[in-house]
Amino acid sequence: METKIDEIAEGIYRLSTYVPDIAPPVGFTFNQFLVIGDEPLMFHTGPRKMFALNRDALARIIPPERLRWIGFGHFESDECGAMNEWLSVAPQATAAHGQTGVYVSLNDFADRAPRVLKDGEVIDIGGGKRVRFIDTPHTPHGWDAGVMYEESTGTLLCGDLFTQLGNDRALTDGDVVGPAIAAEDLFKYSALNPGMGTTIRELAKLAPRTLALMHGPSFSGDGAAALRALADDYDRRVSAQMTKAMQRLAA
Template identity: 80%
Template sequence: MDTKISEIADGIYRLSTFVPDIAPPAGFTFNQFLVLGDEPLMFHTGLRKMFPLNRDALSRLIAPERLRWIAFGHYEADECGAMNEWLAIAPDAEVAHGQTGCLVSLNDMANRTPRVLQDGEVIDIGGKRVRYIDTPHTPHGWDAGVMYEESTSTLMCGDLFTQLGNGPALTGNDIVGPAIAAEDLFKYSSLNPEMGTTIRALSKFSPRTLALMHGPSFFGDGAAALHALADDYDRRISGQHVKAA
């Protein structure tokens, strides 16, 4: 395996590792995002076992010890498995996450006390402003959240829009259809009545770039893609209610 680096928006880099053994023959990508600024921020740490790959890739962009902020969507191995490895090599780094994630997991699991972010709170990293947004149970995890970089209108989506394959780093093609297919296969989302509403609320930011954890990043009408994804989840939840009746 190797980790590829691509700039998907001004000063935002995708570090992508393709694993062909997951969901063959299509395979599956694991993506981290480095947001450059005076205080660089990394969204997703990658799996603990992938830490050497990601460390070496990141070192081609900045010295790893310069990392100041470590963030992710929710507490799960591919989102934050290497959290403590990054803390060990970046002495000034802090984990930043929402209140639920810190109370439930990170106050105990992180080797340094995390910074608790309120819903809508902004971290100014110098040259970039990154806003944290709570998305509980969406797509899964009570502690789930996303981050939005304001200057580039980039929404770091976590597991939203998950898809299979090893496509381009950045695409303008449909990402909703492949996400629907991945949901059909993995059934990874915690379907709940608020899911569509939560996803639609993200469209108010009118993101131009959607940074996917699993799949290519998307450049285009992010609000329309979010609405279409929300519509599909509404359909799934409505179907569950019909079956229950």
């Protein structure tokens, strides 16, 4: 395996590791994102067993010890499995997440005290970069789920939203909704709940210009339209599940 580097927006780099053995024959990517500023921030740590690959890739952009902030979507191996390895090589770095994630998991898991981020709180990392944390509980899964939004570039760090298969390209202006629907059909990874559509439509109000996907290519274009279409699909899925439940009750 190797970790490839691509700049997907000004000062935002995608570190991508392709694993062909997951969902063959097309495979699956694991993506981290480095936001460059006076206090660089990395969104996702990657799994612990991929730490060396990601560390060596990041070192081609900045010295790893310069890393100052570590964020992620929710508490899960591919989001934050290598957190303590990064904290070890970057002595000034701090893990930052929402209240639920910190109180339930990070206070115990992280080797250094994490920072609690309120919904909507902004970290100004300097160099014109401002990263906002947004709570998205249970969307797509995990009660601690959240995303980050870099305001100057209009980049939404999506976490598992829009998950898709393959290793097509680093950045696309094509369809990311259809492939995400196909991945949901295959993996059924989302915690379907009635609030999903509303949560995702709130993200659409940001009108992001870039969607940074954890699994799949990043997207450049009308991020609001893509988010609304994804919300529509989740509404459809939730409605179908509720209909099935009512039918079982009536049987």
